[in-house]
Amino acid sequence: MAAALGAFGATSAGAQNNPSMAEDYGRIMNWLTKQTADGLGFNAGSSFDPPTEMRAWRLQPDVSLGVGLLPFNKGAFPQLQVASLAEKKPDESLPDRMMFPNLTFHMRMGMPGRTDMGFRFANMTTPDNYKLSPTTTGDGQSNTLGVSLRRHFMGGHRPLLSVSAVYNHTFGYFNFRNEYKNIELTPGFNADSTNFGTMEWDVRSFGMNLVASQAFGKYIPFAGFGYNRAIGSVSGKLEAQWQTPAIPTYVGRASNDPAPDNGRVILGFQRDGSFFKLFMNTEIKAIGPNSGSSFVVSTGLAAPFKMGATSALVRQGRNRKESLTAALEESPRPASRPRLDRYWTWDKTEAAPAPKKTARERQPELIFIR
Numbered sequence: 001m002a003a004a005l006g007a008f009g010a011t012s013a014g015a016q017n018n019p020s021m022a023e024d025y026g027r028i029m030n031w032l033t034k035q036t037a038d039g040l041g042f043n044a045g046s047s048f049d050p051p052t053e054m055r056a057w058r059l060q061p062d063v064s065l066g067v068g069l070l071p072f073n074k075g076a077f078p079q080l081q082v083a084s085l086a087e088k089k090p091d092e093s094l095p096d097r098m099m100f101p102n103l104t105f106h107m108r109m110g111m112p113g114r115t116d117m118g119f120r121f122a123n124m125t126t127p128d129n130y131k132l133s134p135t136t137t138g139d140g141q142s143n144t145l146g147v148s149l150r151r152h153f154m155g156g157h158r159p160l161l162s163v164s165a166v167y168n169h170t171f172g173y174f175n176f177r178n179e180y181k182n183i184e185l186t187p188g189f190n191a192d193s194t195n196f197g198t199m200e201w202d203v204r205s206f207g208m209n210l211v212a213s214q215a216f217g218k219y220i221p222f223a224g225f226g227y228n229r230a231i232g233s234v235s236g237k238l239e240a241q242w243q244t245p246a247i248p249t250y251v252g253r254a255s256n257d258p259a260p261d262n263g264r265v266i267l268g269f270q271r272d273g274s275f276f277k278l279f280m281n282t283e284i285k286a287i288g289p290n291s292g293s294s295f296v297v298s299t300g301l302a303a304p305f306k307m308g309a310t311s312a313l314v315r316q317g318r319n320r321k322e323s324l325t326a327a328l329e330e331s332p333r334p335a336s337r338p339r340l341d342r343y344w345t346w347d348k349t350e351a352a353p354a355p356k357k358t359a360r361e362r363q364p365e366l367i368f369i370r
Helices: 002-016 019-043 309-318 320-330 338-344
Strands: 059-071 097-111 115-125 130-133 136-154 160-186 189-213 219-242 250-256 261-272 277-287 295-302
Touching: 019 059, 019 160, 019 189, 019 219, 019 250, 019 261, 059 277, 097 295, 136 189, 160 219, 189 261, 219 277
Parallel strands: none
Antiparallel strands: 059 097, 059 295, 097 115, 115 136, 130 136, 136 160, 160 189, 189 219, 219 250, 219 261, 261 277, 277 295
16 A cells, blocks of 8 residues: 555656646647737727718717637647647647627717717627537637727718728637546556636727728728737636646646737628618738638618707708798787787788878868958
């Protein structure tokens, strides 16, 4: 029994003195956080605005539902040092891409000088036990708060050119879980591990977009390009909890920054309807890592009305003359001043009657002789 305890103690000590396992988990998280950071650097710059010019001080809300693709470059996956861990092919338990839903609420406000300001809130929430791969599940959430300022040029019979400056702040987390079976920690000693990973991010984006649009009846196609600079970080931790209590938990940590320069091609159209305005927008990554394979597609509805005090004032000013005329015609005249109304009326048909003639005026032939 003492020999068995000695062998078990030697196995535990060997596991504790083996730093390569923890380093391999750190290498895995370094790859995962880098790929996520590069994808978020592009997605944080997404800032579509419907190509419609707003009147000053009017508000227009819209809502859109989209989907984004976050690719992971498996060719950059690190080479692991522990042979028994490499045999489990951890890269196959992680996805080569991740699709995520995106719900966005947007409010635009018209401003003087053919400008408008937009405010947006976007939410990405995965369902519980979201399947990343056949052996890995997870759940996460990401939120974006943004503001934009846009200026319009030309328009009318010529294309409408819209230039916008955009700021977005994206923050969130993602947790995932998988298992590795029968990993050899020391010669002759194998164990199973349950792996728990978590990532947290905080990314800020400063960007500019240039979009041209032209109306053809009810349809307004548009196209353009954008650029954004991303700052921030994505940090992650991967823990391996072993089924044998004597083996300590291996922890790998890593943190990476997003690629600073990101460019996009913007394509889409809007259809003006009698009830809602339907729009669809696609943004494809053109500058930065994973160019051409990362994109965001969204479709949504813009309200047909525009809220704001200016709308009522414009309608009131346009109909002021008709309203005043109708009010004067419908208002009853005071019964206590009929004689005054007859003398001061502007209607020729209602002129005051001539005064009665005197007896002398009725007999002009009467001659007085003295």
